[in-house]
Amino acid sequence: MCFSLSGSAMPHRSTTFHVPVLLEPVVAAAGKACRAVDATLGDGGHAAAFLELGMQVLGIDRDPEALTISRARLGENRIQYLLAPFASSEAMAAVQKFRADFILLDLGVSSRQLDQEARGFTFRPGAPLDMRMGASGLSAADILNTAPAGALETLFRDQGDERRARRLATEIVRRRTRQPFTTSDDLVNAIRATLGAKAGPSEFARLFQAVRMAVNDEAGQLTRALSAFRDALNPGGRLSIITYHSGEDRLVKQAFRDWARSCVCPPELPVCICRGRALGRVEPRKPILPGPNELAVNSRARSAKLRIFQTDNAA
DSSP states (O other), X not given: OOOOOSGGGSOOOOSXXXXXXXXXXXHHHHTTOSEEEETTOTTSHHHHHHHHTTOEEEEEESOHHHHHHHHHHHOSTTEEEEESXXXXXXXHHHHHHHOOSEEEEEOSOOHHHHHOGGGOOOOSTTOBSOOXXXXXXXXXXXXXXXXXXXXXXXXXXXXXXXXXXXHHHHHHHHHHTTSOOOBHHHHHHXXXXXXXXXXXXXXXXXXXXXXXXXXXXXXXXXHHHHHHHHHHSOTTOEEEEEEOSHHHHHHHHHHHHHHTOSOOSOTTOSSOOSOOSOOEEESSSSOBOOOHHHHHHOGGGTTOEEEEEEEOSOO
């Protein structure tokens, strides 16, 4: 046992840094873990709690600035750092080697990233269309200026839940032939031209998020990491994932549901030919949502959902 989890064992909440989303249920989900992976380290809020509770921590992030901030905040004692996307081969190997009892993925964008206009995650006027969580790869402007209309339509339909996705894609292609997309204003104006002048922050947030997810291959990263992280856990370990997007939540929900089934064979097969046993259980069965007290101090947590899967105790 690394620590005893009780009301008095909750970590001290720093007044210097913003309290991370769903901190208390995440700490409760960690249970009596000794070794935790924070695969989306960010500014280190969840990892700080793990360290205060006596865990060894592996912190992974693709954002160099996030690692610099976390290293200054958390130090070097009982924590390892890795600069990499969490679904990269380097990160997968590090997680496998670490032998964790608990793995956390917080799939949101940090408040720091949102508030830094130069990073381009915001739809505030004049912000650059960047949105990259790391230091390389295509930017939002690159995608909007080069992707075929069909790819843009799929992006806005599947990731943005936009029923007028084809019209929006057509409008973007039409506008970029006259002038390339460079700032948030360009995308906002295309959205308004498609959805109407009354389109506002909720539409902008949804469609900007869709572009950000494409820039960072967020759905692909999650799909590649899910089974690998589950298999990297020690027996009885827990995989906890915080999502902010309905598509990502569906991926996690379906994966956890399939892992908890003893048979995943097609119903038409007369005899089971799959693994024949459940790989663990979903605990609790429904997602954990932020409470009113958390939402009162952090409105950006309103779409967060925490799902937890506990692996089988058998080795």
